[in-house]
Amino acid sequence: xxxxxxxxxxxxxxxxxxxxxxxxxxxxxxxxxxxxxxxxxxxxxxxxxxxxxxxxxxxxxxxxxxxxxxxxxxxxxxxxxxxxxxxxxxxxxxxxxxxxxxxxxxxxxxxxxxxx
Amino acid sequence: xxxxxxxxxxxxxxxxxxxxxxxxxxxxxxxxxxxxxxxxxxxxxxxxxxxxxxxxxxxxxxxxxxxxxxxxxxxxxxxxxxxxxxxxxxxxxxxxxxxxxxxxxxxx
Numbered sequence: 001x002x003x004x005x006x007x008x009x010x011x012x013x014x015x016x017x018x019x020x021x022x023x024x025x026x027x028x029x030x031x032x033x034x035x036x037x038x039x040x041x042x043x044x045x046x047x048x049x050x051x052x053x054x055x056x057x058x059x060x061x062x063x064x065x066x067x068x069x070x071x072x073x074x075x076x077x078x079x080x081x082x083x084x085x086x087x088x089x090x091x092x093x094x095x096x097x098x099x100x101x102x103x104x105x106x107x108x109x110x111x112x113x114x115x116x
Numbered sequence: 117x118x119x120x121x122x123x124x125x126x127x128x129x130x131x132x133x134x135x136x137x138x139x140x141x142x143x144x145x146x147x148x149x150x151x152x153x154x155x156x157x158x159x160x161x162x163x164x165x166x167x168x169x170x171x172x173x174x175x176x177x178x179x180x181x182x183x184x185x186x187x188x189x190x191x192x193x194x195x196x197x198x199x200x201x202x203x204x205x206x207x208x209x210x211x212x213x214x215x216x217x218x219x220x221x222x223x224x
Binding site for chain 2: 035037044045046047050059060061062095101102103104106107108109
């Protein structure tokens, strides 16, 4: 069974940093591109970042470029999102999802709250 | 950036009725469109990809159609567990991947 488990969310002040993790199991992690998608409270889904299986191709949505960094450790079946210079508008549940075009498996999400 | 517009925002129907949800793209996405279902407090679930292909384990009452800029998700006969929010998503031209704003299917 495919499982994705996010961790690392929490409350942070504006301008602060957080590192999210996503641990995968039940499939060959190194064969798949992986994605972060977020959802602000009561809002819709927003694609955030993508890493190809080898980390050779990485994309970000414009609003996080220069502030967020996606990375992965295939030996540890883990995906990461380093978030710096956090803003109020980054408050959301952050999901990791398997895939780069369609997302056929999702984690349960981790809540990031940016507030003073 | 390709903008996806979903309509209606809310659909009020009774169990057993047919649901028809629309997604319109600001430019052609060919057939590179997916549909997701999200229930409160849960992660989204992939229902349909490439406009009309059901994902693994998705019941046959869910079907997708369309190409280019106009797409439809149809639920042939609503079950109690189908009341949820539905999102469309394109992968024709990215980054960025984009989602529609969602359609809430609620019990009438």
